[in-house]
Amino acid sequence: MNSVSRITRVASVAAAATLLAGVTTTAATAASGPAAHPAAASRGLNSFARVPFSSATVTAGSKSGTLTVSWAASKLRGVTVYAGSTQSAQTHRVATGKSSDTVTVTAAYGSWIRLVPSEGASLVLTVRDLGLASDPNLRDIGGYRTTDGQWVKMGVVYRSQALSLSANDLATVDQLGITADYDLRTTAEIAASPDVVPAGATYTNLNVLGDTSVTSISGVTSAAAAEAYMQEGERDFVTNATATTAFGALLTGIADGKGAALYHCSAGKDRTGWATAVILTLLGVPESTVMQDYLLSNQYYFDSAAVQAMLSAMPAAEAAVYTPFMEVESSYLQAGFDQVKSSYGTMYNYAVKGLGLSPQTIQRLRAKLLVSGSADRH
Structure with missing residues (x-):
């Protein structure tokens, strides 16, 4: 199966997630896998006091x-x-x-x-998730420690599910200083549920899947087959040209942008989860921590009342097959990591050769997102 046909696997799940996102809106810790390039891992260190x-x-x-x-x-x-x-x-x-x-x-x-x-240097943190009823999977990607003892800044980059925000939740998001809203969804997903764009933010669509024909998931008849389907979709994020172009543009935009950035897909777990895993790995966050962050979508999205209500309304056998599409499992992200290792060797090489990032762009990303130690006394 070629990359284009494989990528439609994820597109069909995305279509299901779009429907679920509509239902939803109406109802920081520190073993490394695909690691950042060693030279990149050492950049950003300075003579200031360390956290x-x-x-x-x-x-x-x-x-x-x-x-x-x-x-x-x-x-x-x-x-x-x-x-x-x-x-x-x-x-x-x-x-x-x-x-x-x-x-x-x-x-x-x-x-x-x-x-x-x-x-030593001070550390500034905040609560990771915003507790939004209309967007429970909107959260900060920062607050994690890297393998070299630095910390990922909070309040700089946010991840989310579809931005179908209520008026009250929009008022909260408007206070985050978001200047860039990157929508990773397809044209059809956007038409079904357009973004409520935060005040002061510029909207950009980076269509990870492309507007290819959607392959039905009706042929998936077991939970094991559904899990394999999701794993294959994660590998496509590494190998498919449409996906790598979109992810490359996202990371470049974050590295070069002013103010805070937010990116999202429909459920905030697959395309968004992979983007987050790439960013955190390039910053030097351990793979075990990256995996923990990825799995938080089960807490914030899969365990939400709306998702559970939808699954509960299904016949038990159908819900058992559909559940792997609505949750995240470690095997999904691991499939992406394994594909990076197979195709590129390291996440750094994937970023440079696959996503088209320059070493300078990766350095700017690290400079923007990593805490620089400095003495702090009150």
């Missing part, structure tokens, strides 16, 4: 109006926690803690948290 944290997260607290902040580091005298409403300013001291600790703080000052260690 000393080996892990750190900010999540919504168990009580309304609170945040849970956790971190781990070794041999620090202590950590001071500051909060604020923007990525650039966290001025309210809300807690202190030990070298490794978990604290609950008020969210009254905002959800942006700055961890200031007794030694």
Whole structure:
């Protein structure tokens, strides 16, 4: 089967996801697989103080109006926690803690948290997901630690399912400073559910699948066959020229753009999931962490009330076959990683030879998305 015919496999799943996206809108941790080029992995290091944290997260607290902040580091005298409403300013001291600790703080000052260690550079984090009812899979791709001890910035790049946002959720998204909305869907998907474009954002369609004829999934009659179908679609993201052109344009746009960027497909898990895996791998995030991020679509999308209600309405046998199309499994992403290794050897080579990125573009991507250490005292 050639690349064009294989890519239609994913197109048929995308069509199903479009229908499901319509239903949906009406209802940070740090073994590496396809790694970044060694030279690229060392770029961005500088003579400034390094961020000393080996892990750190900010999540919504168990009580309304609170945040849970956790971190781990070794041999620090202590950590001071500051909060604020923007990525650039966290001025309210809300807690202190030990070298490794978990604290609950008020969210009254905002959800942006700055961890200031007794030694080393500070780290700014926020809650990964926005908790949007009309777009549960909209989340920040940052907040992950790389293999060389750097961190992926938060508030710079977001991933999402179809942007069929309610008025309330749009008001939230409008506050993110998004200047670029990259839509990875087909013409038919867009016609069925046009984007609600965030204020101040420029819309760009980067059609990963192309407008090829859609092959029906009606011939898939078992869960195992459905899983194989999804794995083949992931491999097509690596080998199909239409897909590589779109992904190359996406990464170039993010690297060269001003302000925050958002990209999405229909469910925010397959095309969007692969794009995220490529970006995080090029930044030096471990494959195990990349996989964990990929699998979060099960929590935010597959486990959503709308998706589960749709599956529950199906006969059990039909739901069992359809489920692999609506979820993500590690074998899907691994199929893409394995294809990168087979076709290009490394993710860096895939980015350069497959996606057409220059080494300079990859460096700009890293410079934009990786935290640069600097001394920080309050």
